[in-house]
Amino acid sequence: MGLSRNRRSEQRADYWPGFVDAMATLLLVLIFLLTVFMVAQFFLSQEISGKDTALNKLNSQIAELTELLALERANRQDLESSLVTLQASLASVESDRDRLIFQLEATKGDSDSAGGQISSLASKLQSEKEISQRALAQVELLNQQISALRRQIAALEDALDASEKRDRESQTKIASLGRRLNIALAQRVQELSRYRSDFFGRLREILSNRSDIRIVGDRFVFQSEVLFPSGGDRMKAEGEGELDRMAEAILELVKEIPEGIDWVLRIDGHTDVRPINSARFPSNWELSSARAISVVKYLISKGVPPERLMAAGFGEFQPLEEGDSEEALRKNRRIEFKLTQR
Secondary structure (H helix, E strand, C coil), X not given: CHHHHHHHHHHHHHHHHHHHHHHHHXXXXXXXXXXXXXXXXXXXXXXHHHHHHHHHHHHHHHHHHHHHHHHHHHHHHHHHHHHHHHHHHHHHHHHHHHHHHHHHHHCCCCHHHHHHHHHHHHHHHHHHHHHHHHXXXXXXXXXXXXXXXXXHHHHHHHHHHHHHHHHXXXXXXXXXXXXXXXXXXXXXXXXXXXXXXXXXHHHXXXXXXXXXXXXXXXXXXXXXXHHCCCCCCCCCHHHHHHHHHHHHHHHHHHHHCCCCCCEEEEEEEECCCCCCCCCCCCCHHHHHHHHHHHHHHHHHHCCCCHHHEEEEECCCCCCCCCCCCXXXXXXXXXXXXXXXXX
C-alpha cells in the first residue's frame, strides 16, 4: 500500500509541471502578440501619418482650385451684367436711329425749307450708326470673353472633379494599405511566435537540468552566476559550455526562419540594486552592458550571424523582484535572451 501511494504521488507530480509549463507558454505568447501588435500599430500610424500629409496637400490644392473657380464665376457675372447694359444701350441707339429716319422721311417733301435740317439729321444718323457699330463690336468682344470664361470654368470644374477622384482613390489606397499591413504583420507575428516556441522548446530540452536557467514571459533567463564571476564580465568556463549549446540551437533556428522575417536575438544584461564603482565599471550600466556584449561576442565566435544579435544593458532598473533580500538580488542579476523582430 505504501508503494501504491508513492506511485500515485509521483503521477500527480508529473501532471502539475506540464500544466504550469503550458500556462506559462500561453502567457508568453499572449504578451508577445500584444507587444508586436503595439509595435505594428506604431509603424502603421507612421505610414498613415505620411499619407495624411499627402492628403492634406491635395485638399489644399482642391481649396485653391475652388477659390479660383469662384473668382472666375464672379468675373463671368460681371461680364454678363456689362453685356446686358450694352444691349440696353444698343436698343436705345437703334430707337433713336429709327426716330431720326422717320423724321428724315417726313421732311423730304419740304426740301427747300428743311435742307439744313435734313443735313443735320443725316449727320446725327451717321453718328448714331457709328455708335451702334461700336456697341455691336463691344457686344461681340464681350461674347468672346464670356465664351473663353465658360471654357476656363469647364476646365476648372474638370480639374476639380479629377482632384476629388484622386482624393477618393487615395483614401481607398490608404485603407487598403492599412489592411494589407495589418495582415502582413499578423502573419509575421504568427510565424515568429511559432519559431520562438520551437526555439524555447529546444533550449528547455538542452538546459532542462539547470534550476538557474528558466523562461520568464517571452525571455530565456540565465542567472549571472552561471556565466560570469561576481562583478566581472569575463566568461566562466562553465558559462561557455552553456552558451555553446545555446549557439547550436540558434544556428538551427537561423536555417529554419525564412528570410522574409526580420528577426533578432536580443541579449539584455541586468544587475541587482547594489552599486558598483570601479575603474572598469563606474556604474551598473557599464557592467550590465559589458556582460551583454561579452555574450554577443562569444555567440559570434561560435558562428552566429552578428546581424541577428543585439546587446543592451539595463543596469538595476528592470528588476524581476522588488526588495533587497538575497533571493531577490540573485534573481535580478541575470542575462536575458529575447527573440523578437528588428
